[in-house]
Amino acid sequence: MVNRRDVLKALLGGSLLSAFVKEAEAKKGVPVIKRVRYSSTEERTRIVLDCTGKVEKSDIKTKLKGEVLWITVKNVRANHLVRKLKSPLVSKAEVIPINRRLVRVKILLKAPHKFKVFALRSCRGKPFRIVVDVLPDFVVTECEVRKQVKRVVVIDPGHGGKDPGAVWPINSYHPKIREKDITLAIALRVRRILKEHPNIEVIMTRTRDVYVPLLKRAEIAAKSCADAFVSIHADSMPNFPDWSGVTVFKASPRLFAKAQLVAKKVAQKVRLCNDVMCWSISPLLINMATTVTFVESARLAEAIVESLKAHVNDELVNGIRDMRRNILVLKTPGRPAVLIESGFLTNPKDRRRLIQSWYQEEVARGIARGIVKYFESLNTVAYVKE
Numbered sequence: 001m002v003n004r005r006d007v008l009k010a011l012l013g014g015s016l017l018s019a020f021v022k023e024a025e026a027k028k029g030v031p032v033i034k035r036v037r038y039s040s041t042e043e044r045t046r047i048v049l050d051c052t053g054k055v056e057k058s059d060i061k062t063k064l065k066g067e068v069l070w071i072t073v074k075n076v077r078a079n080h081l082v083r084k085l086k087s088p089l090v091s092k093a094e095v096i097p098i099n100r101r102l103v104r105v106k107i108l109l110k111a112p113h114k115f116k117v118f119a120l121r122s123c124r125g126k127p128f129r130i131v132v133d134v135l136p137d138f139v140v141t142e143c144e145v146r147k148q149v150k151r152v153v154v155i156d157p158g159h160g161g162k163d164p165g166a167v168w169p170i171n172s173y174h175p176k177i178r179e180k181d182i183t184l185a186i187a188l189r190v191r192r193i194l195k196e197h198p199n200i201e202v203i204m205t206r207t208r209d210v211y212v213p214l215l216k217r218a219e220i221a222a223k224s225c226a227d228a229f230v231s232i233h234a235d236s237m238p239n240f241p242d243w244s245g246v247t248v249f250k251a252s253p254r255l256f257a258k259a260q261l262v263a264k265k266v267a268q269k270v271r272l273c274n275d276v277m278c279w280s281i282s283p284l285l286i287n288m289a290t291t292v293t294f295v296e297s298a299r300l301a302e303a304i305v306e307s308l309k310a311h312v313n314d315e316l317v318n319g320i321r322d323m324r325r326n327i328l329v330l331k332t333p334g335r336p337a338v339l340i341e342s343g344f345l346t347n348p349k350d351r352r353r354l355i356q357s358w359y360q361e362e363v364a365r366g367i368a369r370g371i372v373k374y375f376e377s378l379n380t381v382a383y384v385k386e
Contacts, residue, residue, distance in 0.1 A: 029053065030077050031052050033050070033051055033073075033076055033078035033081070034050050034051065035049075035081065036050075036081050038083065038085055038090075040085065040087035040090075045085065045087040046134075047090070048130070048132075050129055051128045052128075054128050055076055059073060059074040059075050059076070060072070060073050062115075067110070068106060068108055069115055070105070071105040071130075073130070074101060078103045079095075080097060089109065090109055115135065117132050117133075118133075150201055151201070151228075152200075152224055152226045152227050152228075153194065153226060154204075154205060154220055154224060154229045155191055155203070155204050156187070156204075156229065156230065156232065157183040157206055157232055158180070159179055160184070160211050161209060161211025162211045164179060165179025165180050165183070165233070166178075166234060166235060166345045166346075168346075168351060177355060179234045179236070182342065182360070184207075189360060189361055190368045190371075197372060200375060217231070218335075221337070227375065228335070228336050228375070229337035230300075230304075232342060232367070233339060234345055235346075236344065237346050243346070243347060244316070245315070245350070246316055247319070247320075247321055247341045248301045248305050248320050248338055249301075249320075249322070250297040250298055251322070251337070297338055298320075299377070300370075301320045301338045303370045303377070304338060304371065304374070305317060305319055308363070308366035308367070308370065311366035312363060
């Protein structure tokens, strides 16, 4: 039996009252995981745990065991929650309460995947959130060696949509000439010419006036197991109005380190194919992939320049140059790639030529014949299995 005098003494001393307050505050202060939400695309599945209060970073631990991602969260409470997901990456998320201060979150993956866990603070009416992003290592692309040789080339008309590229007059809101229109016109002509060759498959990054992000263009080349990637442009050099003619660019070896970083980004979504087989891209293979890009790109550039000289006035072909700028489309992992500047909008003679159908046809024929010549120097091929 509690002595009334002792209780009174404790209350007067504040110890019992302090204990009651601390217990109430602790109970009130423990965040609660209220619900599980998610969103999903082919590139990412995001699982969101809405909480009633802040969760410390140090209280969140993760462990991947096979196809199950376990997330242990301390100093939180929750009811048992189960959420089935319509996702290509995750089948189920389950919140499992262990005790009043410990919760485990079980995320069932459809295959081992990359993941990252982070928190978002409460703001603008949104609660504190624990976020789990599940990312694919790559998009599965099955490649086999064709019994009958058929080469794949990706033709990339530069710019498009909200990105007009170079324009004339320069800085005009209503330009008379836009690079994106010239590049598409030439690219469609290249496709038409290459279609005369039944052993060549042409894939376009765009066939109309739409915007395609640069990384997406590189991914198209890698996913299609392309044997060549050709990006078509029309330059603008306001400070050098005398510059003219057609130039074929390949990536400079000085960009090797930066090319590896780009290859890693593309590698998250694709597999690497060579003329014999395909692998899932790993860091070990990225070095080889970028080396292949540089060596084979030089051969592709040589074939196109030689062909351009045969179809366009020899004096208008400037030859091959190393692109020292960080141009992403020249660094598709394992894909021979070149960028062709078909002329300069800042040069009066080039400007008049570039909008003429006959000149676009000559440039297109030179590019197409160069691609054919390059392909003729190859033998076996990897292709995307239908």
